[in-house]
Amino acid sequence: MRQIILDTETTGLSATGGDRILEIGCVELLHRKLTGNHFHQYINPERDSHEDALRVHGITTEFLRDKPKFAEIADEFLAFCADAEIIIHNAAFDVGFLNKELERLGKPPLKSFVSGVVDTLAMAKELYPGKRNSLDALCDRLEVDRTVRDKHGxxxxxxLLAKVYINLTRGQDALLIDVGDEDTSVAAVPQMDLSGFVLPVLLAGEDETTAHLDLLKQLDKSSGGKTVWRNHENNVV
Structure with missing residues (x-):
């Protein structure tokens, strides 16, 4: 399965209030492994960032002045994400901004281009109810190194979210055999003829039978005589 881990930085918190996207970053997962393929673009938002947002990402208007506008990178971005499952932390925020940018260009919303959207914040809240579930908190909880992160980017x-997502969903692989890369060949398990194999029958000894009956007496006492094993007592050897 192809998955795209996506994050944005914006000029503020309100897409409907006129705030804009100023950075998009995406990394690709294929069969739950980072491929090294990514999409990254700074964008001229055509407005200044709010002071609070600027403190978070540190990306100045001056730096963005000569960067392309969203309209110039939209098709490349959508092509990178096409038909993939998109994974976002607090998806409603980023998707809301992306949809607003697409709406300005007369394009349909993001869901029209991708196979679905997964919100890791919702996943984390379900796994860790009542705990802090910011990206930083999840990195610390899941032992993902974030020492290089002094500002949001x-x-x-x-x-970072890709590594967090892999750790959040690691249990999904618990019953799967890791056969490595797709071109790894797996030797067929030879068939065994068990038709002539007879399983030995080991009967309980006298001490074991006595211990079993003593246990039934204790269960009778604690359950008020409702021990289900009594229904099968005649089958005890």
Whole structure:
């Protein structure tokens, strides 16, 4: 399965209030492994960032002045994400901004281009109810190294989120055999003829039978005589 881990940085908190995307970062997972393939773009948002947002990401208007506008990178971005499952932390925020940018261009919403969206914040709240579930908190809880992160950045945060997501969903692989890369060949398990194999029958000894009956008496006492094993007592050897 192809998955894209996505993060954005914005000029503020309100897409409907006129705030804009100023950075998009995406990394690709294929069969739950980072491929090294990524999409990263700074964007001229055509407005200044709010002071609170600027303190978070540190990306100045001056730095963004000569960067392309969203309209210039939209098709490349959508092509990178096409038909993939998109994984975002607090998906409603990023998807809301992306949809607003697409709406300005007369394009349909993000869901029209991708196979689905997974919100890791919702996953984390279900796994760790009542705990802090920010990306930083999850990195610490799941032992993902974030020492290089002094400010928010879309590509760096996407890379961290990819590792967090893999750890959050590691239990899904518990019953799977890791056969490595797709071109790894797996030798067929030879068939065994068990038709002539007879399982030995080991009967309980006298001490074991006595111990079993003593246990039934204790269960009778604690359950008020409702021990289900009594229904099969005649089958005890």
């Amino acid at each position: 879309a590509l760096l945060d996407a890379e």
